[in-house]
Amino acid sequence: MEIPIEMVSDEKGYLDRECPHEECEFIFKIHIEDWKNKVSDEKVYCPRCGHIAPSDQWWTQQQLTDMKEIAMQWALSQIQKTIQKSFKEMSRNSNKYVEISYKPGKKVTFQNNPIGQQEEWELEIHCDLCGTRTSVIGTAYFCPCCGHNAVDRVFNVSMDRVKNQINSLNEMQELLEKVYDKDTATIMIQNLIETSLKDIISAYQKFAMESFNKGCLKKVRPNDFQIVDKGSRLFNEYYGTGYEEWLTSDEINFMIVMFQRRHIMEHNNGIVDDRYLHNSNDKTYRVGQRVVCKKEQVLRLLEIIKKLSENISLVVIIV
Ligand SMILES: [Zn+2]
Ligand SMILES: [Zn+2]
Structure with missing residues (x-):
C-alpha cells in the first residue's frame, strides 16, 4: 500500500531535513531541486556532524508527525468505504425476518495535504564543489550532497x-x-x-x-x-x-x-x-x-x- 505524499518547499525553495544521528538531530534546509537531482539515495552528509545515512532517513520530527496524520486519515477513509459498502449490501439483502436499513453517516474524506516547511532562514550556503544549496541556523561544516568541508x-x-x-x-x-x-x-x-x-x-x-x-x-x-x-x-x-x-x-x-x-x-x-x-x-x-x-x-x-x-x-x- 502506498500513499502519495507531496512535499512543498518554503518560499525560497528549501526543504527541511534532520540529521538521524541521535547525538546530533541537526535541522537544516536543502534546496528541493538539489535534493531531487543531486543528492544520492545512498549517501547524505549531515552539515553539522558529518554523519552519513541513506536519503530516506532525513525526515524531521514534524514531517513524520504530519505523515502519520496523513496515513491515519487515509486509513480511516478506507475503513469507512469498506463498512459502507458491506452495510449497503446487507440492507439490500434484508428479508422479512431481518430488516437492516442503512443511512450513511458523516463521511471521512481523505485529503492528502502536502507537507509544508518551516519558514525560510537567512544563511544560504552554496557548495564550492557541487553547487548544492543549503540553509542553516548556526554553523555548518559539510555539504549534505558531497560531504565537502569548505575550510x-x-x-x-x-x-x-x-x-x-x-x-x-x-x-x-x-x-x-x-x-x-x-x-x-x-x-x-x-x-x-x-x-x-x-x-x-x-x-x-x-x-x-x-x-x-x-x-x-x-x-x-x-x-x-x-x-x-x-x-x-x-x-x-x-x-x-x-x-x-x-x-x-x-x-x-x-x-x-x-x-x-x-x-x-x-x-x-x-x-x-x-x-x-x-x-x-x-x-x-x-x-x-x-x-x-x-x-x-x-x-x-x-x-x-x-x-x-x-x-x-x-x-x-x-x-
Ligand atoms: Zn548530524
Ligand atoms: Zn557539495
Missing part, C-alpha cells in the same frame, strides 16, 4: 562568531547580572573570554592544517600549528614563505604569548610555570601567578590570526 568559509564563520561574542560581552554581563548576581556574572564573562581565546586558536590550528594539506602531501596534524614557530617553519619548508613575511615581529611575539597562555589555561589551570616563561618569553608574570585573559587581547589576536589566514589562503592557492 575557509568554516574558519571565517568561526572567527565572526567569536568577534560577535566578544563585542556583546557588555550586554551579556548586564543580562547575566539580572538573572544571577554580579559575582556569578563576572565569572561567567571571564570564562567566556577564555573560551573565545581557545576557540580562535583551535579554529586556526584546524584551518592551518587543512590549508597546508591543499598543496602539500606531507602529513600534518592540527597540533603542529599549536607552536607558532613550528607552524611558520612548516610553511617555510613546503611553501617557501612563512609567518615572518606576513606578520610584524610584534604580531608574531604577541601570537606566541597568547598561544602559550592558552596552553597553560588548558593544561595547568592558567598557573604560570617555568616552561611557560621559557616558551613565551612573557616578562609580565612570575612563576605561580594565574594569567589573566582580557577581551582586548582576544580581539587583537583575532585580527592577527585573520591577517595570517588570509595570507595562508593566498599562498596555498598559488602553489
Whole structure:
C-alpha cells in the first residue's frame, strides 16, 4: 500500500531535513531541486556532524508527525468505504425476518495535504564543489550532497562568531547580572573570554592544517600549528614563505604569548610555570601567578590570526 505524499518547499525553495544521528538531530534546509537531482539515495552528509545515512532517513520530527496524520486519515477513509459498502449490501439483502436499513453517516474524506516547511532562514550556503544549496541556523561544516568541508568559509564563520561574542560581552554581563548576581556574572564573562581565546586558536590550528594539506602531501596534524614557530617553519619548508613575511615581529611575539597562555589555561589551570616563561618569553608574570585573559587581547589576536589566514589562503592557492 502506498500513499502519495507531496512535499512543498518554503518560499525560497528549501526543504527541511534532520540529521538521524541521535547525538546530533541537526535541522537544516536543502534546496528541493538539489535534493531531487543531486543528492544520492545512498549517501547524505549531515552539515553539522558529518554523519552519513541513506536519503530516506532525513525526515524531521514534524514531517513524520504530519505523515502519520496523513496515513491515519487515509486509513480511516478506507475503513469507512469498506463498512459502507458491506452495510449497503446487507440492507439490500434484508428479508422479512431481518430488516437492516442503512443511512450513511458523516463521511471521512481523505485529503492528502502536502507537507509544508518551516519558514525560510537567512544563511544560504552554496557548495564550492557541487553547487548544492543549503540553509542553516548556526554553523555548518559539510555539504549534505558531497560531504565537502569548505575550510575557509568554516574558519571565517568561526572567527565572526567569536568577534560577535566578544563585542556583546557588555550586554551579556548586564543580562547575566539580572538573572544571577554580579559575582556569578563576572565569572561567567571571564570564562567566556577564555573560551573565545581557545576557540580562535583551535579554529586556526584546524584551518592551518587543512590549508597546508591543499598543496602539500606531507602529513600534518592540527597540533603542529599549536607552536607558532613550528607552524611558520612548516610553511617555510613546503611553501617557501612563512609567518615572518606576513606578520610584524610584534604580531608574531604577541601570537606566541597568547598561544602559550592558552596552553597553560588548558593544561595547568592558567598557573604560570617555568616552561611557560621559557616558551613565551612573557616578562609580565612570575612563576605561580594565574594569567589573566582580557577581551582586548582576544580581539587583537583575532585580527592577527585573520591577517595570517588570509595570507595562508593566498599562498596555498598559488602553489
Ligand atoms: Zn548530524
Ligand atoms: Zn557539495
